[in-house]
Amino acid sequence: MRDTLPFLVKTDFPTIYRARIETLQANLGYRCNQSCVHCHVAAGPQRTEEMHWNTMELLLRYAAAQDVATLDLTGGAPELNPHFRRLVARARQQGLRVIDRCNLSILNEAGQEDLATFLATHQVEITASLPCYLEENVNQQRGQGVFQSSLAGLRQLNDQGYGQPDSGLTLNLVYNPLGPILPPDQTGLEAAYRQELTMRYGIVFNHLLALANMPIQRFGSQLLSKGQFKPYMALLKSAHRDENLAAVMCRSLLSVDWRGYVYDCDFNQMLKLPLGAGRAEHTTLMDLLERDLTGAQVRVADHCYGCTAGQGSSCGGALAAA
Numbered sequence: 001m002r003d004t005l006p007f008l009v010k011t012d013f014p015t016i017y018r019a020r021i022e023t024l025q026a027n028l029g030y031r032c033n034q035s036c037v038h039c040h041v042a043a044g045p046q047r048t049e050e051m052h053w054n055t056m057e058l059l060l061r062y063a064a065a066q067d068v069a070t071l072d073l074t075g076g077a078p079e080l081n082p083h084f085r086r087l088v089a090r091a092r093q094q095g096l097r098v099i100d101r102c103n104l105s106i107l108n109e110a111g112q113e114d115l116a117t118f119l120a121t122h123q124v125e126i127t128a129s130l131p132c133y134l135e136e137n138v139n140q141q142r143g144q145g146v147f148q149s150s151l152a153g154l155r156q157l158n159d160q161g162y163g164q165p166d167s168g169l170t171l172n173l174v175y176n177p178l179g180p181i182l183p184p185d186q187t188g189l190e191a192a193y194r195q196e197l198t199m200r201y202g203i204v205f206n207h208l209l210a211l212a213n214m215p216i217q218r219f220g221s222q223l224l225s226k227g228q229f230k231p232y233m234a235l236l237k238s239a240h241r242d243e244n245l246a247a248v249m250c251r252s253l254l255s256v257d258w259r260g261y262v263y264d265c266d267f268n269q270m271l272k273l274p275l276g277a278g279r280a281e282h283t284t285l286m287d288l289l290e291r292d293l294t295g296a297q298v299r300v301a302d303h304c305y306g307c308t309a310g311q312g313s314s315c316g317g318a319l320a321a322a
Contacts, residue, residue: 002220002221002224002225003220003221004215004216004220004221004223004224004229004303005216005271005272005301007229007233007302008215008216008271008301008302008303009301009302010302011300011301011302011304013300013301013302013304013305014242014245014300015277015297015298015300016245016248016250016251016297016298016300017251017295017296017297017298018250018251018252018293018294018295018296018297018298019251019252019294020252020294021066021068021252021253021254021293021294022068022069022070022252022253023068023069023070023071023072023249023252023253023254023315024059024062024063024068024070024071024072024253024254024256025072025073025074025253025254025255025256025266025315026051026056026059026071026072026073026074026255026256027051027074027075027076027078027255027256027257027258027266027269028050028051028073028074028075028076028078028081028083028084028087028258029047029049029050029051029075029076029078029080029081029258030044030047030048030049030050030075030076030258031044031045031047031048031049031050031075031076031077031080031081032044032045032047032075032076032077032080032103033045033077033080033103033105033106033109047076049258050080050081050082050258051081051083051258051259051260052083053083053086055256055258055259055260055285056083056086056087056090058260058285058286059071059087059256059285060087060090060091060094060096061289062285062288062289063091063094063096064094065289065290066288066289066292068096069096069097070096070097070098070099071091071096071097071098071099072098072099072101072253072315073087073088073098073099073100073101074101074266075101077102077103077106078100078101078102079100079102079106079112079115080106085118088100088118088119088122088124089122092122092123092124097125098122098124098125099124099125099126099127100119100124100125100126100127101127101128101129102126102127102128102129102153103128103129103150104128104129104130104149104150104153104154105146105149105150105153106153107152107153107156107157108149108152108153116153116156116157116159116160116162117160119157119160119162120157120160120161120162120169123168123169125170125172126157126162126169126170126171126172127172127173127174127209127315128150128153128154128157128171128172128173128174128205129150129173129174129176130150130154130173130174130175130193131174131175131176131177131178132175132178133192133193133196133197133200134196135147135148137178140178151201151203154171154197154201154203154205155201155202155203157169157171158171158202158203158204162205163203163204163205163206164204170206171204171205171206172205172206172207172208172209172317173193173205173207173208173209174208174209174211174317175189175193175208175209175210175211176211176212176213177212177213180213180223180228180231180232180235181235182212182235182236182239182309182310182311183210183211183212183310183311183313183318184210185210185311186208186209186210186311186317186318189208189210190207190208193205193208194208207317208317209315209316209317209318210311210313210317210318211313211314211315211317212236212306212307212309212310212313213306214267214303214306215229215232215233215236215302215303215306216267216270216271216303217270233302233305235309236305236306236309237302237305237309239309239310240305240308240309241308241309241310241312242308244307244308244312244319245308247312247314247319248304248307248308248312248314248319249265249307249314249315249316250264250265250268250298250307251298253265253315254275254288254293255268255269256285257269260284260285260286261274261282261283261284261285262275262282262283262284262285262287262288263275264276264298264299266315267303267306268299268301271301271303273299273301274299275299276296276297276298276299277297277298277299277300278297278299279299307319
């Protein structure tokens with residue numbers, strides 16, 4: 001896999017400074033039951049990296065010390081970490097809002113038969129990847145049979161009350177483009193998803209989050225191999241909007257990898273860019289227990305244009321400027 005970092009570090013991206021941290025996003029490991037071509041984590045069944053329980057306890061300590069409201073769990077498939085359920089239960093007991101970034105097909109894996117029930121019992125918010133409502137497109141991006149498995153997972157969640165009116169159980173879907181283009185208007189795309197999924201399959205959900213593909217890891221390597229890296233970067237830069245800068249996720253989110261190292265965002269984590277502008281050494285979560293990061297400068301590179309292009313893109317979908 002070709003590395004895009006050498007083409008990203010020299011940048012003219014605007015300077016960004018942190019606000020108060022509201023979300024702690026933790027990557028629980030890179031193991032996944034899927035190997036998606038757009039995956040910026042390069043996750044897959046053969047990956048072995050996973051967060052240990054002592055690091056998870058540190059997540060909870062940090063959230064309490066810094067009055068963080070949200071614990072956002074990602075991977076790989078975060079549910080494959082053997083301590084996932086223990087962490088979720090402890091976090092909810094602590095009063096944290098918990099988000100599970102679920103690939104949906106994990107709900108059908110052996111040993112996960114009661115996962116949907118567990119998530120509903122603990123009122124975990126689900127942010128679920130479904131890059132299209134068309135079977136051919138999903139299978140092209142995520143693997144043969146993944147679309148039908150995703151529908152089965154969605155039906156399990158709907159049966160638990162997820163996405164149903166007044167249930168209090170949030171189910172958001174995530175869209176990624178198939179190629180080197182910007183995502184379409186999130187509002188219009190959500191309406192199309194809702195019509196197609198409800199009419200064809202009886203599936204309901206709360207909101208659709210439209211995310212741009214980042215020019216890193218598998219997708220970035222694919223761009224380089226096809227001679228599309230420079231054109232895609234030109235597209236991102238030409239579509240940059242300054243008004244999106246105030247809402248980018250790195251201002252209020254702290255990313256933590258499976259070892260406990262911290263980063264300004266999940267994408268910087270995958271590029272192994274240490275927290276903070278100009279720093280050469282990695283910082284651990286333990287180092288930050290008593291440290292207020294408000295006002296600190298965020299480390300940026302050219303991939304950051306993926307968050308500010310067009311309607312903007314973040315872990316929460318399109319930004320306020322859309």
